[in-house]
Amino acid sequence: MDRIAKLIMAAIFGMSSIRAVVATAARTRSIDARRFQNVHNNIAFVSSASSSSLPIREQHDARPVVTRAQHKLTSFSLDTTSGRQFHSSTQLLMAKRKKNGGRTKKTEKAPSKRSIKLSKLAQLDSEDDDDEDVDGILDFEDAEQDESAVVTPFATEYHAPVMPKECIDALLQQGVFGEMMDDKLERWRKKKSIAEAKLKKAGLLDDDEVETEEASNSAETSESIRRPRLFVDGTLGGGGHSQALLEQLSPGDILIGCDQDSEAISTASARLSKYLGTSEYIVEKNGELSCSWEEGRPMFIPVQSNFRNLVDVLSTIRHPTSGKLLLGKRLKKQDSESEEELEFPKGVNGMLLDLGVSSHQINTGERGFAFMKDGPLDMRMDSNSTTAAVSSLTAADICNEFDEATLISLLRTYGDEPRARRIASAIIESRPLHTTTDLVHAINTVTPTFARQKRAGLIATSARVFQALRIVVNEEDGALTEVLERVAPWALARSGSHHSNVGKNGSDGNDGILAVLSYHSMEDKMAKRVIRDGSVDLVGRRGRGGSLFERDLFGNIIQNEGDEEGSHVPFEPLGKPQKATDEEVAINSRARSATLRLGIRI
DSSP, X not given: OHHHHHHHHHHHTTOOSHHHHHHXXXXXXXXXXXXXXXXXXXXXXXXHHHHOOSOHHHHHXXXXXXXXXXXXXXXXOOOSSSSOOOOXXXXXXXXXXXXXXXXXXXXXXXXXXXXXXXXXXHHHHHHHOSSSOOOSOOOHHHHHHHHHHHTSTTOOSSOOOSSHHHHHHHHHTOTHHHHHHHHHHHXXXXXXXXXXXXXXXXXXXXXXXXXXXXXHHHHHHHHHHHSOOEEEESOOTTSHHHHHHHTTOOTTOEEEEEESOHHHHHHHHHHTGGGBOOOTTOSSOSSOOOOOOOTXXXXXXXXXXXXXXXXXXXXXXBOTTTOOBSSTXXXXXXXXXXXXXXXXXXXXXXXXXXXXXXXXXXXXXXXXXXXXXXXBSOOOTTTTOOSTTSOOOOHHHHHHHSOHHHHHHHHHHHHOOTTHHHHHHHHHHTOOOOBHHHHHHHHHTTSOSSOSSGGGSHHHHHHHHHHHHHHHHHTHHHHHHHIIIIIXXXXXXXXTTSTTOTTOOOOOOXXXXXXXXXXXXXXXXXXXXXXXXXXXXXOSGGGOSOOSSOBOTTSOBOOOTTOOTTOSOOEEEOSSOEEOOHHHHHHOGGGTTOEEEEEEEO
């Protein structure tokens, strides 16, 4: 009974493992055996003491003693071959250990970037050479040279597009994003039906108005299926996203590509020459461009301009064949009677903004964007242009003329630089600065080349400083604010399925999609605020708590008299922010910081 009581106490006090219980049982048996031996020896000692003639001390020393080695526990082992019965959980544990080589959990090493690249290249080689014998071994240097051309889709030496599949699927509302859109439309329909029922009960909506609205919506839906579509690529770059989109568009659809860099727009136009409908809107042409568009293909129209000026540019573009204005001035319906017939009166079906700088601009040392290449401190996006609209401010002017307080402010605001004060002081002490190498050496005087923390090293610090200077030189924050708050709401087609269109006829019926690819926190915050609240600026306690617009108790924006309906909140988020996959990051390292945000024009 004592043995059973001890086993129960061991289980109660946390010795639940099998080894502890077995060891306790073995220890209990050994203690009982030792006690029995001691009692037996004492009895023998007492009985022999009376008959022995030796002294008591000598008799005590002469008694047999059980050594500690006789009670040493054997090592624990689970023997599955014996006839011993184990608990079901114990048997499962033994099976896992036997399967995983002695480990309870099967651990697998994460594949490295090199193994991912080699496996993809080996898979492509095996598909191309199924019937051929491969005698040599693929060299890793050759794989590095060919990976951008073979593995990355729509990539060229000029630029490799980031997340092309996700962007195109979102603009065309297909795949996963099509399912998201269907779910959102279903929620809108339910909210709309509830609002209509409440208005009918209050006597503010007649059945005839609802029937007229449903008939107009069905007619617009059938008409939108037949009508061609219009898309805008606000950051054309190397034309990777544009090519991916044009390959999936239908005949009659039009894509407008916009970029302020003359070299980028010439390169992309030559790449997309078979879709090129006209080169009339390219200010500076680097060579002759052949317009090889034919009937039965979607059309590409390049435009040389900053995307902040797209309202003025898009309102003047005409269709190359019909001669009609594509969008016009996008006037209100009561003011549009005097305007001529438009090709796309509903608006743009999708707009893509791939922010940041292209790979070609970084790899070209003469442009001054890369801190690892020696070149002049320029950093102007339109430095190749010869027009009067070229920005006169360069990165060298900022480093050599701005005071210390201004340098500290722009490094903290646009670069999130923790050493802003010391770096600004080092830039002032190292003046004059003319090349990117001069600026890196000035940064290195107050920054260690290698640091225990990754963000504290010279490379990460130089990247933040160059980013801040580039944003100030090109006024990227102001341009992004204008395109998000003014251009995109003006150009994109409003959704006629939104629940706010209760009792209104003549809604656009299309769903304009805004897709924004950002690469650092400032751009991502601006895109998030505009899509969620309708404005870049925020007010509230500690810079948080809402947009510029006053809201009621339920979170709805309070409209003032004379405000246009829906003018305050032009977008509604579509899904969560998307990140690049690990496979794409392994191939294109510049995709690791990309974030894709989507919004629907409402």
